[in-house]
Amino acid sequence: MSSVCVRKISDYEPIVGRDEIKTIVSLAERVKGAKIIHVNSTAYGGGVAEILKSLIPLARSVGLDARWQVLQGSKEFFFTTKSIHNALQGDNSIELTSEMRDVYLKVNELNAKTLDLDGDVVMIHDPQPLPLIDYRRDGKWVWRCHIDTSQPNKHVWGFIKPFVEKYDALVFSREAYIPNDIRGIKVFVRFPSIDPLSDKNKPLHQTEILKILERFDVNPDKPIIGQVARFDPWKNPLGVIDTYRKVKEKISEVQLVLIGSFAHDDPEGLEWYKKTVRYAENLKDVYILTNMDGVCDVEVNGFQRAFTVALQLSIREGFGLTVSEALWKGVPVVATRVGGIPLQVIDGVTGFLINTVEEAAEKVVLLVKRGWLARELGRNGVEHVKRNFLVTKDLKDYLRLHIELVGK
Amino acid sequence: MNLLEVVCSRPVVGLNDKLLSVLNILGRKGTPYRVVVLGEDFRVKGVISGRRILEVLLGRRGEALKTRKGLRGVLEEPISLFLDEARNVFPENVTLQTVLQYMAENSLGYIIVVNENHVFKGVVDEAAILGKLLNKTFGIKVKDVMSYPALTINPEASLLEASNLMVDSRVRRLLVTRDDVLVGILTITDVLHHVLVREREMESELYDVETIFKAKVDEVMNTNIISIYLEKDVGEAIDKIIGNDISCLPVSVEGKLSGVVCRIDLVSGIVKIKGVPEVVRMMGLEAKNE
Missing domain, CATH: 3.10.580.10 (CBS-domain)
Incomplete structure (x- = not known):
């Protein structure tokens, strides 16, 4: 089991109120002691690990026997699952060879022998561990799909779908992501959320933020724009650099910070990191940082708090939770209209939604030059996240799902 | 504002x-x-x-x-x-x-x-x-905002089949057709209403849902069909929907069903095509705009 820090539900009372905590405790009573096993493919990096790091200790603190299992796989396996991931998000150029299918199934078969899958509820996250359903012994099995599967590559979906159909329930991040040929299975729509007390989002003193910036030679007295996302074509790091070039023409002192992490289930990460570094080669004041440079959760937190404007210029998104992370820190976000981003970025209220690099640059310049506007949008962002996207809502959703399946 | x-x-x-x-x-x-x-x-x-x-x-x-x-x-x-x-x-x-x-x-x-x-x-x-956009002309045709194809079901189908189709497809209504001719509309509200009425009639202590869901679609559907031609202005669709307190209109061309236009299609479509400021102006609320 992966290590998780210990937070209690009562720690959240100052943020969400006593009433909310009472509701959670009362829902949890219905499934007290239930063994809930979450399975995903990485303990670090990406939104799913982020969510589980918060959810598991919270679920345990209200009396569930929640556990987190991480799938182990080879390079070939993760290359295959990344291809499946990209195909399900709509890349129609991908074809799965029989070798790829074999490695996908074989790794899951091997993991089924070592993982503890004997839960009252087994929650399988994303496509990597999906075939584990074939080794189910007992309990209710749920597939939690965090990606946009609204227009999947038909061939790959045809291979994946028979596994999906064996589950007792499916959970998607948006109604629009539900493939239109799913029939007869319970389907839930559940927005992901952020944990305001995690290392990535907890309050930091200004001095801590300054120390973090100093460590990486980023000037705290000059405007900083940045994106926190994996190095991945869907996250569009090159588009972020193009935007920065245009902003730099208008505001010479601006700095760009790009932060990503190398998750072990993402073999494309290193390649795209290199591509991004090369693309920014001749540019000044660009900082491209990863977990390999020592940028972990607290550092990401510090950088996000130091951003004048956060960017999220993704081409495709599951939900885009880093947007809420930035908003929670009072930073306005300039972002594309994809995935769950328009639910988080209210155009002109918590940030700006854009369609092109030119528009992105224009809005960034506007916000950098007009600090009062950035502050107002930032304040609105904090309130929007507080009303709609905090982990306590997610926990209630999970508890209701468990009650549906195994509740008393 | x-x-x-x-x-x-x-x-x-x-x-x-x-x-x-x-x-x-x-x-x-x-x-x-x-x-x-x-x-x-x-x-x-x-x-x-x-x-x-x-x-x-x-x-x-x-x-x-x-x-x-x-x-x-x-x-x-x-x-x-x-x-x-x-x-x-x-x-x-x-x-x-x-x-x-x-x-x-x-x-x-x-x-x-x-x-x-x-x-x-x-x-x-x-x-x-x-409700704030009644009696207006938008210069937008119904065909520009409607959803298609509309989900249909046979009037002889059971309520169980229709209900499962609505749940699986995540829609609130089905158009009921016989030989490609529209004969009614069935909504989730119609189904819930039917359940309530039948329960009261049977004075049942326990909910006998299985029996209730055996009913045929044509026993429950609404046959008072109000539809609209796809070349019509969306203003006419709004007037019909709000005037009759219904959630959608089947859209037809030359007597054939070509789609459905719902309230959310109208709001989204008009805002996307006309832009927010113009829609607010048409709502008659622009004078108080700050």
Whole structure:
């Protein structure tokens, strides 16, 4: 089991109120002691690990026997699952060879022998561990799909779908992501959320933020724009650099910070990191940082708090939770209209939604030059996240799902 | 602009009310498709829709509870177990422009409005917006905003089949056709209403849903069809929908069914095509714009 820090539900009372905590405790009573096993493919990096790091200790603190299992796989396996991931998000150029299918199934078969899958509820996250359903012994099995599967590559979906159909329930991040040929299975729509007390989002003193910036030679007295996302074509790091070039023409002192992490289930990460570094080669004041440079959760937190404007210029998104992370820190976000981003970025209220690099640059310049506007949008962002996207809502959703399946 | 000018009151229920009370509200014709769930302090706790109730009746929700307590027992359970978390909550001081943009951007049918203490103030939904756009011409044709193809079902099909199709397809209505000719419309509200009426007729203690769902679609569907031609202006569609208190219009061309236009299609479509400022102007609320 992966290590998780210990937070209690009562720690959240100052943020969400006593009433909310009472509701959670009362829902949890219905499934007290239930063994809930979450399975995903990485303990670090990406939104799913982020969510589980918060959810598991919270679920345990209200009396569930929640556990987190991480799938182990080879390079070939993760290359295959990344291809499946990209195909399900709509890349129609991908074809799965029989070798790829074999490695996908074989790794899951091997993991089924070592993982503890004997839960009252087994929650399988994303496509990597999906075939584990074939080794189910007992309990209710749920597939939690965090990606946009609204227009999947038909061939790959045809291979994946028979596994999906064996589950007792499916959970998607948006109604629009539900493939239109799913029939007869319970389907839930559940927005992901952020944990305001995690290392990535907890309050930091200004001095801590300054120390973090100093460590990486980023000037705290000059405007900083940045994106926190994996190095991945869907996250569009090159588009972020193009935007920065245009902003730099208008505001010479601006700095760009790009932060990503190398998750072990993402073999494309290193390649795209290199591509991004090369693309920014001749540019000044660009900082491209990863977990390999020592940028972990607290550092990401510090950088996000130091951003004048956060960017999220993704081409495709599951939900885009880093947007809420930035908003929670009072930073306005300039972002594309994809995935769950328009639910988080209210155009002109918590940030700006854009369609092109030119528009992105224009809005960034506007916000950098007009600090009062950035502050107002930032304040609105904090309130929007507080009303709609905090982990306590997610926990209630999970508890209701468990009650549906195994509740008393 | 003050958002409260379009905020409307809609039925609400308490967090600890029984699920049955929601069926009693949503099964009445002419009521909204969803109700807001409030805590004792009048803060918003969530939302529950007609589809959720239908899923419970079909045994596709509350499975574990149904096994232990039967359907009647599930309907006696508190709403808190079944609601959806409210995720579209806005403070009352945001502008109408913001809300219109957000609803169109995310194809949302409603948002919930709260005051600074998070106390419920009301709802802005498609009906409230369209109600401010009556008797207007937009220069937008129905075909530019309609959804297609419309989901259809045979009038001889069972209510069970129709209900499962609506749940699986995540739609609120089916167009009922015989030999490609439109003969009726079946909505989730019609199904819930039918369940309520039959239960009362049978004076049954236990909910005999299986028997109720054996009914045929043509016994329950609405045959008073109000449709629209696809070349018509969306203003006419709005007048028909609001004037008749219905949620959609089948769209036809040369007598053949070509799609359906719903309230959310109209709101999203008009906002996307005309732009928010123009829609607000047409709503007659621009004078107070700040």
